Amino acid sequence: MASIFLRTVLIYFFLSVALKLMGKRQIGELEVGELVSTLLISEIAAIPIDDPDLPLLNAVIPILFILSAEILLSAIKNHSAKLKHLIEGDPVYIIYKGKIRQQVLEDNRISINELLSELRVLGIADISEVYYAILEQSGKLSVTLRADCQPITKQALTEEREPGIAHLIVVDREVNETNLRALGYDRVWLNRVLAQHGVRLPEVYLLTVDDLGSTSLVKKEEKNA
Template identity: 30%
Template sequence: MVIILGVERLNESLVVIVRGIIAFFSLLFFTRILGKQQISQLTFFDYIVGITIGSIAATLTTDLTSRALPHWIGLVVWTVLSLSMQLITIKWRRAGKFIGGEPTVAIMNGKIMESTIKKMRFRGADLMEQLREKGVFSPQEVEFAILETDGRLSVLKKAENQPVTPKDLNMPVGKKGVNTELIYDGVVYHQNLKQVNRDRKWLDTQLQMHGIKDESEVFLAVFDPESGQFYIDRYEDKVKNLTDMSDYPEHE
């Protein structure tokens, strides 16, 4: 009897080892397919998806009461759906806003947008905590604070409160604003043009000044109405001597 129990436990252990290896390398392969968005742009939904995929992989390894194949298929389904959501949010801007949400202005010119942070279910204590993490101890020092879709707070200090500030040097300072997207993925956003009191003719002139004949050549164009700065990023950047962050040669 003891020998039989020992053999059964050994068989169970071997099954767990094999299923664990399958789950481990499946998870490794699927996370590589999903890319870095799961980490670098982790929204609450991405977080839940990641936990669920990990839970399925764990069940695939240790649940010996059911066959491994259904769990593995579930792992594939969740991975494919997550990848599909990524592709949809990249391709369709409206879908991206609906699925991933939008950044929200929490502080403007030193004033806290109370109605906005309440709508986002963000407490004042949470806001102050994140400000302190940015080295800001008073909202009065902030020009803009934007609550990102992953819950992080991006802070733009007022010009006189920047490190090595013009105020310390007795220099006049100019206001800085929030960049407004005018072109994204080759598409002009006319509503944003109106928001910054500009028209299509002005935009075409700016594009021509940068040697661009059509907006389809532009990946991103943003404009700061306060400073008048206009930034354009083309699809073909023509960058020479591109820095390679990889540890491996391109062709190995």
């Protein structure tokens, strides 16, 4: 009994340190790869606790391998937008300018009842109040309400058009072709915007455009030699 208790305590502290090194968030915010790694680590950690005859290294070594692989993959994804897109996908519009995108719901295996439930959790009882609903990579729903359903501000009193959100056009030098086409823009427009900002595509860290056509650009920082 004492051996099992000691093993449990050691595994607990080892996992606490390992997960802290992974820098992860709450379970509901984990990406698919992160969730798989967490589940694998928890299963492997239980093996030496269930079988006291097995050495602790039988769990420590595989956990260290998974931890190293997760940290390495995260670093690679941060330097490769294409790989990040391949593994995690992109945020998708469930509701776009007040219109429910039914095909997107089907593609993501989300029923209308599930969508309504998620909106109620966010305090939205009427789906017609939603102007944008975006399904993030983490599976969470981000919502922007129509102008007439938002809290009244001085700006809202003078604003005649619907509020826009910042649509991602370029992220870390990679062009989001899906958003570019969905918003009715093309590479010619993009090149013109870059010229207006006096930059080339390899110099762009972030470029967004709202529904009013206003762009915001952040240049990529140069690494110190």
